[in-house]
Amino acid sequence: MGDHTTNKIHPVTEVNIKSVAPPPHASSSLRDHLRPPSPPPQMKAKRGFSCCKCLCWSLSILITLIIIIGATIGILYLVFKPKIPQYSVDRLTISQLTLNLDFSLYARFNVRITAINPNKKIGIYYQKGSRLSVWYKNTNLCQGSLPVFYQGHQNKTVLDVALAGQNQYGRTLLAAIQEQQQTGRIPLDLKVDVPVKIELGKLKLMKVRILGNCMLIVDSLSTNNKISIKATSCKFRLKL
Numbered sequence: 001m002g003d004h005t006t007n008k009i010h011p012v013t014e015v016n017i018k019s020v021a022p023p024p025h026a027s028s029s030l031r032d033h034l035r036p037p038s039p040p041p042q043m044k045a046k047r048g049f050s051c052c053k054c055l056c057w058s059l060s061i062l063i064t065l066i067i068i069i070g071a072t073i074g075i076l077y078l079v080f081k082p083k084i085p086q087y088s089v090d091r092l093t094i095s096q097l098t099l100n101l102d103f104s105l106y107a108r109f110n111v112r113i114t115a116i117n118p119n120k121k122i123g124i125y126y127q128k129g130s131r132l133s134v135w136y137k138n139t140n141l142c143q144g145s146l147p148v149f150y151q152g153h154q155n156k157t158v159l160d161v162a163l164a165g166q167n168q169y170g171r172t173l174l175a176a177i178q179e180q181q182q183t184g185r186i187p188l189d190l191k192v193d194v195p196v197k198i199e200l201g202k203l204k205l206m207k208v209r210i211l212g213n214c215m216l217i218v219d220s221l222s223t224n225n226k227i228s229i230k231a232t233s234c235k236f237r238l239k240l
Contacts, residue, residue: 082198085124085151086116089190089214089232090158094223097174105170107142109134109163111190117151123199124151127207130194134163137187139173141165146194177221185230186221190214192236212236 091112098106111132117124126149133143142165151157167173180186194210214234218227 081119082122083118084236084238085210086118087192087212087214087234087236088114089216089229089234090114092188092216092218092227092229094221094225094227097221097223099170099174100166103168103171105141105167105173107134107163107165107167109142111161111163113146113159113161115151115157115159117153117155117157120153121201123153125197125199125204126151127195127197131192132161132163133165133191135189135191136173136177139167139169141167141188181220181222184219186218188216188218190216206240209239210236211239 089111091110093110094108095110096106096108100106111134126146128148130146131143132145134141142163144161144163146159146161149157177186191213192210195207196210197207198205212235214232216229217231218229220227
């Protein structure tokens with residue numbers, strides 16, 4: 001038999017290589033080296049004093065402005081003595097209240113309103129975008145708007161305003177109105193939303209809104225007949 005060469009495979013010994021962390025004092029030394037130097041205590045004190053001084057100045061200016069504005073408003077109030085304009089509903093006529101083919105109710109009212117400016121030194125500029133509407137028990141019947149005009153000091157202006165509208169629940173609404181009409185007391189609510197500009201002498205102030213409503217009790221809603229206003233109560237306020 002010939003010689004056979006035998007190859008032996010020797011196992012490879014695993015060597016564990018562990019990373020060695022730098023000593024704690026070396027890492028701390030490196031961080032201290034990279035960290036920016038802290039400002040000296042005197043500089044920190046100066047910065048804190050400057051911020052406090054700036055805040056005090058800002059508060060002082062703000063308080064001063066509030067005092068000046070309050071004093072100005074108080075002086076203007078004492079000089080001009082402003083009063084809210086007064087309004088009344090003098091007449092109401094109905095030119096149309098008909099049920100359409102689609103069972104919607106078309107209404108056309110004409111309202112005469114008297115506007116009184118009781119102020120001696122204040123004028124009122126009535127602006128675009130006003131809205132007047134007549135409601136019956138939370139249901140809008142018709143709406144319109146006031147004309148654009150200027151009302152002078154202690155002036156009374158009579159306005160005839162046309163209102164028109166259409167309600168889709170016409171059959172039910174007309175039946176309710178006719179039933180209420182038998183009592184001779186029909187409640188209506190005239191809602192008013194009017195943008196105005198106030199004139200103090202020659203100075204025009206910012207735009208405000210006159211909001212309010214007039215609760216009316218009328219005897220009838222018949223068309224082309226004289227309608228008697230049995231009771232009326234109006235309340236108005238200014239909204240900035």
